[in-house]
Amino acid sequence: MINIQQLQKSFGELEVLKNISLSIPDHQVVAVIGPSGSGKSTFLRCLNGLETITGGTITVNGHEISMKAPRKILQREIHAIRQETGMVFQQFNLYPHKSVVENVMEALIVVKKMERGAAHKIASDLLSKVGLAEKEDAYPSQLSGGQQQRVAIARALAMEPKLMLFDEPTSALDPELVGEVLKVMKNLAEDGMTMVIVTHEMNFAKDVADRILFMADGVIVEDAEPISFFENPQTERAQKFLRQVSEF
Amino acid sequence: MDIVIDNLPFLLKGAYYTLLITVVSMFFGLIIGLLTAIARIKGNRFLRMIARVYVSIIRGTPPLVQIVIVYYGLVDYGIELGPLTAAYIALSVNIGAYVSEAFRGAIQSVPKGQTEAAIATGMTERQAMRRIVIPQAIRYAIPPLGNTFVGMLKETSLVSVIAVTELMRSAQLLVSQYYVYMPFYLAIAVMYWIMSTVFTMILHQIEKRLSVY
Numbered sequence: 001m002i003n004i005q006q007l008q009k010s011f012g013e014l015e016v017l018k019n020i021s022l023s024i025p026d027h028q029v030v031a032v033i034g035p036s037g038s039g040k041s042t043f044l045r046c047l048n049g050l051e052t053i054t055g056g057t058i059t060v061n062g063h064e065i066s067m068k069a070p071r072k073i074l075q076r077e078i079h080a081i082r083q084e085t086g087m088v089f090q091q092f093n094l095y096p097h098k099s100v101v102e103n104v105m106e107a108l109i110v111v112k113k114m115e116r117g118a119a120h121k122i123a124s125d126l127l128s129k130v131g132l133a134e135k136e137d138a139y140p141s142q143l144s145g146g147q148q149q150r151v152a153i154a155r156a157l158a159m160e161p162k163l164m165l166f167d168e169p170t171s172a173l174d175p176e177l178v179g180e181v182l183k184v185m186k187n188l189a190e191d192g193m194t195m196v197i198v199t200h201e202m203n204f205a206k207d208v209a210d211r212i213l214f215m216a217d218g219v220i221v222e223d224a225e226p227i228s229f230f231e232n233p234q235t236e237r238a239q240k241f242l243r244q245v246s247e248f
Numbered sequence: 249m250d251i252v253i254d255n256l257p258f259l260l261k262g263a264y265y266t267l268l269i270t271v272v273s274m275f276f277g278l279i280i281g282l283l284t285a286i287a288r289i290k291g292n293r294f295l296r297m298i299a300r301v302y303v304s305i306i307r308g309t310p311p312l313v314q315i316v317i318v319y320y321g322l323v324d325y326g327i328e329l330g331p332l333t334a335a336y337i338a339l340s341v342n343i344g345a346y347v348s349e350a351f352r353g354a355i356q357s358v359p360k361g362q363t364e365a366a367i368a369t370g371m372t373e374r375q376a377m378r379r380i381v382i383p384q385a386i387r388y389a390i391p392p393l394g395n396t397f398v399g400m401l402k403e404t405s406l407v408s409v410i411a412v413t414e415l416m417r418s419a420q421l422l423v424s425q426y427y428v429y430m431p432f433y434l435a436i437a438v439m440y441w442i443m444s445t446v447f448t449m450i451l452h453q454i455e456k457r458l459s460v461y
Contacts, residue, residue: 050364086369095384097383107366152365159369
């Protein structure tokens with residue numbers, strides 16, 4: 001699904017991602033964890049071209065992001081990746097001027113040129129799937145954070161993505177609302193969706209992920225199965241991080 | 249007072265032209281302003297420069313000068329415009345610059361996450377702009393646009409110098425006919441004030457209607 005070769009990303013002088021190479025097979029659920037400022041979110045945002053990379057290549061589903069490609073081709077490849085990739089943001093980023101169901105329908109109408117009726121049907125089904133069937137006509141501001149994030153997941157799923165990216169999806173939520181979002185994500189993982197999740201929810205990562213990427217200072221420090229990572233971290237950096245998060 | 253009432257139909261006709269010029273210039277000003285704002289934010293270097301120079305010139309010169317240039321100045325190049333047409337053009341181009349500043353500020357106050365969310369679902373930048381950013385920006389733009397429009401209503405009085413018989417010139421004609429000043433000028437002051445107030449009230453209504461979410 002994803003193949004990354006020597007990915008580099010700098011903001012000016014600051015090197016945020018240093019030579020990352022890895023691949024992610026279909027249906028794998030990958031949790032990216034690590035201290036803040038380690039480049040996790042930047043890494044995720046490179047995968048669908050929200051950040052322009054400085055070096056290396058990223059291939060998603062056969063579409064390649066490479067700085068060597070001409071601008072036109074690069075844009076087309078990124079556009080192709082985005083059509084097959086859903087993304088969920090920390091701040092939800094729902095469209096405040098559109099109702100819940102319109103939020104989910106929007107890309108179907110604009111990108112897939114679908115008729116309103118057909119788009120509405122798909123959106124309704126997805127909203128029931130995330131447990132928000134009765135909120136169709138509400139506006140985002142009338143929903144709780146957890147509900148908004150579930151709408152955002154439905155919005156991403158509407159395009160029938162082959163890959164879902166989650167950028168700290170529960171970090172902006174009140175603690176009691178985290179569970180409902182994680183439950184939707186867990187269902188998605190069980191349905192076989194390929195997922196890359198940047199998260200601080202260690203229990204969720206342990207529970208649902210097939211693989212942990214531990215990042216620090218722009219490098220993937222550990223790449224392991226959850227059990228071995230959490231019970232037997234290899235590096236001092238990871239040991240220290242896990243000690244710190246478990247102190248709560 | 250009686251002479252004002254006797255001549256009220258004439259003044260109302262002037263007020264009609266004032267309103268007409270305001271609405272027509274606003275309409276074209278909105279289009280020019282929106283395009284200019286987009287050119288300034290999303291355009292290439294060339295478009296950005298053109299838009300910036302345009303806004304700078306309009307904001308840096310008196311509207312009266314702009315009006316006489318369009319009406320009298322263009323005659324030198326064989327372009328003879330009717331007074332009303334010249335008024336529409338000069339005022340649309342004038343207000344377009346101010347509208348573009350209002351829109352630019354409004355577009356920039358839509359959070360970046362909105363565009364990101366839209367393009368992440370596969371929309372192009374242009375689709376995201378049209379479907380997601382601009383509808384929200386319009387809401388942010390309404391208070392500054394409202395001020396611009398009320399300003400425009402008053403600015404139309406300047407086209408009296410190119411012989412458009414709008415409200416200001418209607419009063420001037422009556423003054424030169426009757427040789428009394430105060431009643432007519434006071435009357436049109438009241439009429440401008442009423443029109444501005446109604447405009448402001450309408451804008452408040454629109455603002456309220458748009459802030460349902």
